[in-house]
Amino acid sequence: MGVADGRDEEAARHFIEQMAMLFADWGFPRMSARVLITLMAAEERGLTAGELADRLAASPAAISGAVRYLAQVGLVTRESVLGSRSDLYLLPDDAWYTGTATKQALFAQLIAATDKGIGPLGGPGTKAGARMAEMRDFFAFAQQEMAGVLEKWQALRGKPPARS
Amino acid sequence: MGVADGRDEEAARHFIEQMAMLFADWGFPRMSARVLITLMAAEERGLTAGELADRLAASPAAISGAVRYLAQVGLVTRESVLGSRSDLYLLPDDAWYTGTATKQALFAQLIAATDKGIGPLGGPGTKAGARMAEMRDFFAFAQQEMAGVLEKWQALRGKPPARS
DNA sequence: CTGTTACTTCACGTGTTTGTGAAGCTTCAT
DNA sequence: ATGAAGCTTCACAAACACGTGAAGTAACAG
Numbered sequence: 001m002g003v004a005d006g007r008d009e010e011a012a013r014h015f016i017e018q019m020a021m022l023f024a025d026w027g028f029p030r031m032s033a034r035v036l037i038t039l040m041a042a043e044e045r046g047l048t049a050g051e052l053a054d055r056l057a058a059s060p061a062a063i064s065g066a067v068r069y070l071a072q073v074g075l076v077t078r079e080s081v082l083g084s085r086s087d088l089y090l091l092p093d094d095a096w097y098t099g100t101a102t103k104q105a106l107f108a109q110l111i112a113a114t115d116k117g118i119g120p121l122g123g124p125g126t127k128a129g130a131r132m133a134e135m136r137d138f139f140a141f142a143q144q145e146m147a148g149v150l151e152k153w154q155a156l157r158g159k160p161p162a163r164s
Numbered sequence: 165m166g167v168a169d170g171r172d173e174e175a176a177r178h179f180i181e182q183m184a185m186l187f188a189d190w191g192f193p194r195m196s197a198r199v200l201i202t203l204m205a206a207e208e209r210g211l212t213a214g215e216l217a218d219r220l221a222a223s224p225a226a227i228s229g230a231v232r233y234l235a236q237v238g239l240v241t242r243e244s245v246l247g248s249r250s251d252l253y254l255l256p257d258d259a260w261y262t263g264t265a266t267k268q269a270l271f272a273q274l275i276a277a278t279d280k281g282i283g284p285l286g287g288p289g290t291k292a293g294a295r296m297a298e299m300r301d302f303f304a305f306a307q308q309e310m311a312g313v314l315e316k317w318q319a320l321r322g323k324p325p326a327r328s
Numbered sequence: 329c330t331g332t333t334a335c336t337t338c339a340c341g342t343g344t345t346t347g348t349g350a351a352g353c354t355t356c357a358t
Numbered sequence: 359a360t361g362a363a364g365c366t367t368c369a370c371a372a373a374c375a376c377g378t379g380a381a382g383t384a385a386c387a388g
Binding site: 006007008011012014015018019022025026027040041042043091096100106109110113114116117119120121122126127128131132134135137138139141142145146149152153156157 | 170171172175176178179180182183186189190191204205206207255260264270273274277278280281283284285286290291292295296298299301302303305306309310313316317320321
Binding site: 212213214224225227228229232248249250251 | 363364365366367368
């Protein structure tokens, strides 16, 4: 096959920017999103900060900040290269799992907050209280189900390969 | 029962602001989030724009904008009151279902974009292409599972009540 | 030890998002 | 008709996030 087996740098750039902006809508800082997608779109195993700056035509400062955020939420890993001061940044294998799991924390916050609100609103007997209780239940349900979905995915895709 | 059966306006206010900001993190415009939670926390069946402006100490303009957004994404309904120029804004019964379903559209966009990217990156045979393909599969899987979760919720909670 | 490379941190300029005040419409009351 | 209440729209001001340039710091090379 292989109609499209030469990489089209021009199109790749455009694609990266598109995807990155989609992730930005999803809540990522813009440059972090760009770095994330650039790593994903790289043939290399990982990229250095300098390479990222090059490919994105961005300042080292911007890369630094972007990478810090990504590392914090576990979507990027640092690997120091011997004999060079450049670290290599790479995506963890379970990037999507991690990314989604991170969102789970927000759910937990929401559930906890909702629960605390029922009292001040007059208790579960009031309309307001009842609405809050239902919301809490919905999100608790969703959270639990999501966890199940992630497990299912790992079972389907995450396990089989395991090649060294 | 009834330890907390008087509504504590002070605490309620604080709670509303807290929750609203959580929803804002989730992607809502701030004022829209506040309106949403205020409606949820109200004993009344619905509130007018004026009442919302009062309770939130915000300008009518802000309410107007906030409500427009919420109506657009289906999280609020307008009901005109006879003999008054004020419309009543209320939450649809399936607010959470709707809200979550709305997010599904973003997933679809992401999946489509990812799929389009595989070609420019050199096809599914390349590392980059393979990564994109896996990402597409992950989100497609998640999307499908989420739909199942919503159905399950409706079966559990949505159906039973149906009191007039 | 000195120089160079590569990243990080800091202070600033820019653009976007938010909410306000004022003016304009529309609908009900007189 | 005329008045008035209630939204909505518009133009602007404040707050914030973003990314750049310049200065600082650390690590390897000679």
